[in-house]
Amino acid sequence: MENIQHKHVEVRGLKLHVAEIGSGPKAVVFLHGxxxxxxxxxxxxxxxxxxGYRAIAIDFRGYGLSEQPAEPENETFIELVxxxxxxxxxxxxxKVISN
Structure with a gap:
């Protein structure tokens, strides 16, 4: 869709799927439900x-195109943070500013 780029980023031992478009100096990160x-x-x-923003959306661990943790039953929301x-x-x- 449009020019959304997709990649996997190694984060805390798992490959997380990242969708990204734009290249502005400020970023907006979207987190799914x-x-x-x-x-x-x-x-x-x-x-x-x-x-003019860098727009980023991820698939949380175990969702979409991101890898699943070894023991998903032991995961908590703090892992996502x-x-x-x-x-x-x-x-x-x-730098992060949340609304």
């Missing part, structure tokens, strides 16, 4: 990128 995937945000990604922080670090996004 459950049980959804990055695709939920496809239209917003394109719109945000057209306004740690994944997002590690992903932001790996994508060189060093």
């Amino acid at each position: 459950f049980p959804e995937i990055w695709y939920t945000w496809r239209h917003q990604l394109v719109s945000v990128a057209s306004k 740690h994944d997002v922080v590690a992903l932001l670090d790996s994508l060189a996004i060093d």
Whole structure:
């Protein structure tokens, strides 16, 4: 869709799927609900990128095109928080403002 690029980023021992478009100096990161995937945000990604932002959506661990953890039954929501922080670090996004 449009020019959305897809890649996998190694985060905390798992390969997470990242969909990204745009190259602005500021980034907007979209996090899907459950049980959804990055695709939920496809239209917003394109719109945000057209306004000059870097737009990023991920598939959380075990969802969509991201790898599943070895013991999914032992996962907690805090794992997802740690994944997002590690992903932001790996994508060189060093400042976060949440709304």
